[in-house]
Amino acid sequence: MPEVPTPSLVDLTSHIDSQLARILDDRQQIAAERNLICQHLLDQDAPTAMFLNPDAPVARSVWDRVESLLQERVNQRTPLQYLLGEAWFYGQPFMVAPGVLIPRPETELLVAWACSVLEEQAQEQAQSPTHLLDLGTGSGCMAICLKQRFAQAQVVATDLSPDALAIARQNAAYHDVALTLLEGSWFEALGPVGPVSPVASLQFDLIVCNPPYIDAEQAKHLAPELGWEPPISLFTDNPARLYTTLFEGAQAWLKPGGSLMAEWAFNHADTVLPVLEQYFEGVFAFSVQPDYAGHRRHVRGQRRT
Known part of the structure; x- marks a missing residue:
């Protein structure tokens, strides 16, 4: 059986965008959510990482975590901030959870x-x-x-x-x-x-x-x-x-x-x-x-x- 190629950062971001596009029409919101996902799960700023090394390999464990998150985001329409457990406000992260309003x-x-x-x-x-x-x-x-x-x-x-x-x-x-x-x-x-x-x-x-x-x-x-x-x-x-x-x-x-x-x-x-x-x-x-x-x-x- 041929070896499954390791996905790259560009593969991951493209996958995130395509999944989010199923529920979001606004390209800016898609980009914002993709960047939050990458920052939270990869500890990287997505635009910077894509510019510096778009072909960087992404571990299968990370891909699986992203896929699990996307499934809940797309299928259940759970707000991304609840899935990540945080929302950014005034340039800073704040913990959020269901039962607490997400800062706008x-x-x-x-x-x-x-x-x-x-x-x-x-x-x-x-x-x-x-x-x-x-x-x-x-x-x-x-x-x-x-x-x-x-x-x-x-x-x-x-x-x-x-x-x-x-x-x-x-x-x-x-x-x-x-x-x-x-x-x-x-x-x-x-x-x-x-x-x-x-x-x-x-x-x-x-x-x-x-x-x-x-x-x-x-x-x-x-x-x-x-x-x-x-x-x-x-x-x-x-x-x-x-x-x-x-x-x-x-x-x-x-x-x-x-x-x-x-x-x-x-x-x-x-x-x-x-x-x-x-x-x-x-x-x-x-x-x-x-x-x-x-x-x-x-x-x-x-x-x-």
């Missing part, structure tokens, strides 16, 4: 905007921010990035899910940052305003939140991969009520001049923002920021002094 690139823009706002406030007040809050922290990615940038601040992160908090705790340890992690729904996790909770007497310079903002009626029209993520982190029955509740809760916890910054759907600047501006007239000054596609994806409400 758009949310990186929210973190960048939040950092810019805090830096501007620090210059105006000649004082660095002291207390930051992340509501519904999930993997902890936003809270950790903020703590890395503002190391002297106390960063509090809440989540309703104990599984999510366990992942956030592991990510904080991996990135060597200290977070105050509290279990509960949004502001309820902080306890009543007063001396009962260790954070209940605090007021925050900034609150960030990536709430479940997808209209529940759209669920059946979305990609199958979303079915693997926790619905409580994705869907809402009433977006306007959700954000009204969020900003109502923030009033008691923000310092004068402090901001609540949140992500929302691409059309919420048209449908939800007018509701907020009317409801909170004289309380918050609102502004929005576009995402990579130009949609007004993020909202900031600054508490008036």
Whole structure:
């Protein structure tokens, strides 16, 4: 029997691309997932490796691991991040698992905007921010990035899910940052305003939140991969009520001049923002920021002094 030739790196990447093309139409997404697979399983940057040595042999054990992963990715439509156990956010790896929302690139823009706002406030007040809050922290990615940038601040992160908090705790340890992690729904996790909770007497310079903002009626029209993520982190029955509740809760916890910054759907600047501006007239000054596609994806409400 003739010997089976050892596959090369170019064979492997071509195979990955052809398998992913069965479920993905976007060439950029195919390339991104292929690169993540190669980086994770080969510990190599695929474009660099392909440029330097495309004919490099690939061990059969590695090929088999890739094939097993592709079978689950293609046949079960399991998100790649869950299969790899990590997602990249703000240039860093974060542990993820089913039950925890996968960080999105758009949310990186929210973190960048939040950092810019805090830096501007620090210059105006000649004082660095002291207390930051992340509501519904999930993997902890936003809270950790903020703590890395503002190391002297106390960063509090809440989540309703104990599984999510366990992942956030592991990510904080991996990135060597200290977070105050509290279990509960949004502001309820902080306890009543007063001396009962260790954070209940605090007021925050900034609150960030990536709430479940997808209209529940759209669920059946979305990609199958979303079915693997926790619905409580994705869907809402009433977006306007959700954000009204969020900003109502923030009033008691923000310092004068402090901001609540949140992500929302691409059309919420048209449908939800007018509701907020009317409801909170004289309380918050609102502004929005576009995402990579130009949609007004993020909202900031600054508490008036």
